[in-house]
Amino acid sequence: MKEVAIGLIGxxxxxxxxxxxxxxxxxxxxxxxxxxxxxRIADKATSRFAxxxxxxxxxxxxxxxxxxxxxxxxxxxLVGGATFxxxxxxxxxxxxxxxxxxxxxxxxEHGPELFECASKYGVSLYFEASxxxxxxVIKTIREALAGNEIVSVKTxxxxxxxxxxxxxxxxxxxxxxxLAEAQKNGYAEADPxxxxxxxxSGHKAxxxxxxxxxxYVPFNAISIEGITAIGGEDIAFARELGYVIKLLGVIxxxxxxxxxxxxxxxxxxxxxxxxxxxxxxxxxxxxEGDAVGRILLYGRxxxxxxxxxxxxxxxxxxxxxxxxxxxxRIPMDYYSTGHVVPVQPxxxxxxxxxxxxxxxxxxxxxxxxAAFLGEEGISIASVMQRExxxxxxxPVIILTHWAKENGVRRALAKIEKMDVxxxxxxxxxxxx
Amino acid sequence: MKEVAIGLIGxxxxxxxxxxxxxxxxxxxxxxxxxxxxxRIADKATSRFAxxxxxxxxxxxxxxxxxxxxxxxxxxxLVGGATFxxxxxxxxxxxxxxxxxxxxxxxxEHGPELFECASKYGVSLYFEASxxxxxxVIKTIREALAGNEIVSVKTxxxxxxxxxxxxxxxxxxxxxxxLAEAQKNGYAEADPxxxxxxxxSGHKAxxxxxxxxxxYVPFNAISIEGITAIGGEDIAFARELGYVIKLLGVIxxxxxxxxxxxxxxxxxxxxxxxxxxxxxxxxxxxxEGDAVGRILLYGRxxxxxxxxxxxxxxxxxxxxxxxxxxxxRIPMDYYSTGHVVPVQPxxxxxxxxxxxxxxxxxxxxxxxxAAFLGEEGISIASVMQRExxxxxxxPVIILTHWAKENGVRRALAKIEKMDVxxxxxxxxxxxx
Numbered sequence: 001m002k003e004v005a006i007g008l009i010g011x012x013x014x015x016x017x018x019x020x021x022x023x024x025x026x027x028x029x030x031x032x033x034x035x036x037x038x039x040r041i042a043d044k045a046t047s048r049f050a051x052x053x054x055x056x057x058x059x060x061x062x063x064x065x066x067x068x069x070x071x072x073x074x075x076x077x078l079v080g081g082a083t084f085x086x087x088x089x090x091x092x093x094x095x096x097x098x099x100x101x102x103x104x105x106x107x108x109e110h111g112p113e114l115f116e117c118a119s120k121y122g123v124s125l126y127f128e129a130s131x132x133x134x135x136x137v138i139k140t141i142r143e144a145l146a147g148n149e150i151v152s153v154k155t156x157x158x159x160x161x162x163x164x165x166x167x168x169x170x171x172x173x174x175x176x177x178x179l180a181e182a183q184k185n186g187y188a189e190a191d192p193x194x195x196x197x198x199x200x201s202g203h204k205a206x207x208x209x210x211x212x213x214x215x216y217v218p219f220n221a222i223s224i225e226g227i228t229a230i231g232g233e234d235i236a237f238a239r240e241l242g243y244v245i246k247l248l249g250v251i252x253x254x255x256x257x258x259x260x261x262x263x264x265x266x267x268x269x270x271x272x273x274x275x276x277x278x279x280x281x282x283x284x285x286x287x288e289g290d291a292v293g294r295i296l297l298y299g300r301x302x303x304x305x306x307x308x309x310x311x312x313x314x315x316x317x318x319x320x321x322x323x324x325x326x327x328x329r330i331p332m333d334y335y336s337t338g339h340v341v342p343v344q345p346x347x348x349x350x351x352x353x354x355x356x357x358x359x360x361x362x363x364x365x366x367x368x369x370a371a372f373l374g375e376e377g378i379s380i381a382s383v384m385q386r387e388x389x390x391x392x393x394x395p396v397i398i399l400t401h402w403a404k405e406n407g408v409r410r411a412l413a414k415i416e417k418m419d420v421x422x423x424x425x426x427x428x429x430x431x432x
Numbered sequence: 433m434k435e436v437a438i439g440l441i442g443x444x445x446x447x448x449x450x451x452x453x454x455x456x457x458x459x460x461x462x463x464x465x466x467x468x469x470x471x472r473i474a475d476k477a478t479s480r481f482a483x484x485x486x487x488x489x490x491x492x493x494x495x496x497x498x499x500x501x502x503x504x505x506x507x508x509x510l511v512g513g514a515t516f517x518x519x520x521x522x523x524x525x526x527x528x529x530x531x532x533x534x535x536x537x538x539x540x541e542h543g544p545e546l547f548e549c550a551s552k553y554g555v556s557l558y559f560e561a562s563x564x565x566x567x568x569v570i571k572t573i574r575e576a577l578a579g580n581e582i583v584s585v586k587t588x589x590x591x592x593x594x595x596x597x598x599x600x601x602x603x604x605x606x607x608x609x610x611l612a613e614a615q616k617n618g619y620a621e622a623d624p625x626x627x628x629x630x631x632x633s634g635h636k637a638x639x640x641x642x643x644x645x646x647x648y649v650p651f652n653a654i655s656i657e658g659i660t661a662i663g664g665e666d667i668a669f670a671r672e673l674g675y676v677i678k679l680l681g682v683i684x685x686x687x688x689x690x691x692x693x694x695x696x697x698x699x700x701x702x703x704x705x706x707x708x709x710x711x712x713x714x715x716x717x718x719x720e721g722d723a724v725g726r727i728l729l730y731g732r733x734x735x736x737x738x739x740x741x742x743x744x745x746x747x748x749x750x751x752x753x754x755x756x757x758x759x760x761r762i763p764m765d766y767y768s769t770g771h772v773v774p775v776q777p778x779x780x781x782x783x784x785x786x787x788x789x790x791x792x793x794x795x796x797x798x799x800x801x802a803a804f805l806g807e808e809g810i811s812i813a814s815v816m817q818r819e820x821x822x823x824x825x826x827p828v829i830i831l832t833h834w835a836k837e838n839g840v841r842r843a844l845a846k847i848e849k850m851d852v853x854x855x856x857x858x859x860x861x862x863x864x
Contacts, residue, residue: 021579021723028646029578032763128576134724136568136576144560144568146461147453147744214460274730277709291453292566292741298706298728309724312579324758331464 003035004319007066007097008057009088010078011043014102014129016052017308018076022315023053030316034323040066067091074318076311077101086110093117093125098322100314102129102307108203108219111210115332124321124328126314131204132157134306135299136313137285141211142330148289150212153251154431157204159281159301160188160195161227161247165266166279169235169244175228187281198226198247201264205249208285209262213253214334215341217262223346225265234356234426237384237397243268243354244276248431259344267431268354347406352381352430355408357396357415358423361388365420366396372414373400376407393422399430435467436751439498439529440489441520442510443475446534446561448484449740450508454747455485462748466755472498499523506750508743509533518542525549525557530754532746534561534739540635540651543642547764556753556760558746563636564589566738567731568745569717573643574762580721582644585683586863589636591713591733592620592627593659593679597698598711601667601676607660619713630658630679633696637681640717641694645685646766647773649694655778657697666788666858669816669829675700675786676708680863691776699863700786779838784813784862787840789828789847790855793820797852798828804847805832808839825854831862 006022008015022029022038029036041054042063049059058065063079066072067088075092079085082105089106092099094117101107106114107127118125128138132155141150156162160182167178179196182188194200202224209217227247238245245266252261269276274296278284283301288294300306321329359365370380379401388394400408412425438454440447454461454470461468473486474495481491490497495511498504499520507524511517514537521538524531526549533539538546539559550557560570564587573582588594592614599610611628614620626632634656641649659679670677677698684693701708706728710716715733720726732738753761791797802812811833820826832840844857 017723024722025579025581032765033761134721135727136572139571139576140568143749144571144745145741146748147457147741149457274709277706289566289741290456291449291737291744293732293735293738295567296728296730298730300725303725305723306725309577309579309721312723313576316578317575320758320761321756324753324756324761326752326756326758329465329752329756333464 002323003037004073004322005037005039005071006074006076006315007040007042007069007072008038008076008078009042009063009066010080011041011048011052012078013304014307014311015043015078016048017304018078018311019052019054021305021308021312023055025312029312030319034319036315036319039072040069042066063088067095072097073322074098074100074315076315077103078311082106082109089114089125090117093121093123096121096123098123098318098327100126100311100318102311104130104200104203104207108206111335112216112337115335119333122327124318125332126318128314129307129310131207132283132285132297133299133301133303134309135283135285135297135301136310137208137297138211139313140295140297141208141287145287145289145292145295148291150287150289151253152288153208153212153249153285154275155205155208155249155285156246156275156278157249157283157285157301158195158201158247159283160192161201162278162283163187163281164196165227165230165245165247168230168232169239172232172236174232175230196226196228198224198264201247201249205251205262205264208249209251209260210335212251213260213341215339216335216337217260217341217343221343223263223265227266230266233395234428237356238268238354241382241384241399242271243430244271245428246275250431254344257344259342261344261349263346265429267429269431347409349405350402351405352402353400353408354428354430355398355400356426357398357421358393359396360420360422361392361394362420368418369396369398369415372411376411378403378407378411434755435469436505436754437469437471437503438506438508438747439472439474439501439504440470440508440510441474441495441498442512443473443480443484444510445736446739446743447475447510448480449736450510450743451484451486453737453740453744455487457744461744462751466751468747468751471504472501474498495520499527504529505754506530506532506747508747509535510743514538514541521546521557522549525553525555528553528555530555530750530759532558532743532750534743536562536632536635536639540638543767544648544769547767551765554759556750557764558750560746561739561742563639564715564717564729565731565733565735566741567715567717567729567733568742569640569729570643571745572727572729573640573719577719577721577724577727580723582719582721583685584720585640585644585681585717586707587637587640587681587715587717588678588707588710589681589715589717589733590627590633590679591715592624593633594710594715595619595713596628597659597662597677597679600662600664601671604664604668606664607662628658628660630656630696633679633681637683637694637696640681641683641692642767644683645692645773647771648767648769649692649773649775653775655695655697659698662698665827666860669788670700670786673814673816673831674703675862676703677860678707682863686776689776691774693776693781695778697861699861701863779841781837782834783837784834785832785840786860786862787830787832788858789830789853790825791828792852792854793824793826794852800850801828801830801847804843808843810835810839810843
């Protein structure tokens, strides 16, 4: 039985989880076919080692000790960030070491360079933990659904946003208050921008879009809108209309166009939709394959042990590859700058829309709004007008039938020039 | 690039799906690392071939043509049943061919003999399609959650039963009527015994229990109760109490006892439970791992294309194993008669219970029932008594707190000797 040596860079939250799992499973992991040994652990914060069951692993402050050790077969990069992590990953790959990472920004933004380097040196780069924490999203797409063309993905992929929206919905609390509490409880970072601004979801959507399209979908081409502008009133109106608001990653293949529809934005889902019941910090990925139909994965998308579980799954896979003498089991050649898949601009999508206008309460206003929408061929599915706000303005909510986004934008531009419009209009896309 | 030759035995529903997917994906499946060629197809009903995109595959009425062909690397057994299928699988394995099957009865009842044979001849036996159709349940347990001890499984794993219960719940229809319609629509077999009696769910639960326990859990040791006795009134009472009734496979590891709790029975789930929203023919598997926490897989558990998708996933995995020269990637040595894991008798479980008594409406009856329950230390969580039936008997519904099943059974035996008891008592376990 071959024994595979692991070098772990980064003993923070996820790294700690990996050390704990490898320790707990040391007598059973890969039993019968391959042995896995945690040989070295590097972290600048050397005080972290004392709290971990590091066993016989050599602990060091210096990642170079791992990169320079020729006996290390697999480098596990759990540092995060893009600068040092990228350098370390490229360094490891070019020394013929396999790499496992949980770093979504790295894969989404620098994937082509990394996969090209891995291919050049005949090693693998695995990244299950980069999307969906403990849920086996990458493995399911690359292996379990290999017989499928995956035509669409809808995903709740950021636990912080889902936690905030769940509490706003359940308790009627405003965004800022829930965010502050989430920060206090450790459910949100001190700087929450990457989460609530949608960037984290965007990184994950870019990776999933690349995997299902068999090409590279550049992160910076994706339209991303976070949850910071979601108001309690929109959540309440959505509920009255039978919907819930979630931050969604949406991916639709566009066969024959050479493009792909990829976007991250708040979306209204019918309350009976399977994703509508995904609450708190849980994540879910709804995949639609041409053979398998709809498949849902649901679980914890972050955290020490769930994410550690995904890293250990990769470790065992790569160790089995090494033991078999076939270092690259699943080629990633398509994830390259030579196979860029252009993203369809969001202005060109077709969707249903929730529009909340804030208007002066005066006869004829609704008619004027409807006329501008009609000029763009936008058909109204339902209208709701309620009691006014304190300043005598009133909210008018319109749900549209399917319409082109660019038409909706043109209509809104005209409508917002009317002097009865008191605030900019809130637009939320409706997904089915 | 190595090309792997496939021989398919059985071109019925699932076999047809496999042929279609291999045809559709012929230019992309395993691109870059391994080629897959459908070389031969055998089916006694040779008329089936005409409707399928068989390409260059040699079609035959005789499975022997596949078993005797030394160029075939992988035999895909999609015949079903246990007699011929078992003989064909053993024959293929002992000739050094890898085997892929969707046959849950075969794996659950004869797994040890088959895996021992595969091990002896140095080949693999894959069976993803045997549990959960297109959902990657086996792969998730064996690979993605390899770093976990899976402590429990709760699963809705029979689409026919879930469809029937969903319609009974939504439309208030009786079992027999919904079953008859399901048979007419092709959602239930002409002989529905294996589905509605729980045997099919039992086969799948036995396989999952074996996988998570690292031993062989014999199918015939599992307590199995189907849905034929579920009445519309129990569904209605459950709903009033905030529950739904589902046919569940329940597996709990019992660390330190050397046994495992495995059972199939109707269960009441709180209506907010994630499994409660799994409707119609959909299946779901809720796995709880010690590291990853709760993970749910949801999808279509049966059907031509979903099950075909799972078979094709296995084909690609085994083809990659063959190409790498390591025929057995995931050892199954534990799935043997040398590693039997005894099943805890259902009388020894602890659960919460829904009990529906049918009694003569007379003062003091409820007190007597409560007294008999109290004698066994069974504490009552809630009681509901309603208007009487036409024959002047009345239903008394009691939900218990956690109690030992054998105590509940002893109490019911005493209660049913009272002359006010008009029908045998309905017992439904409550799962959280």
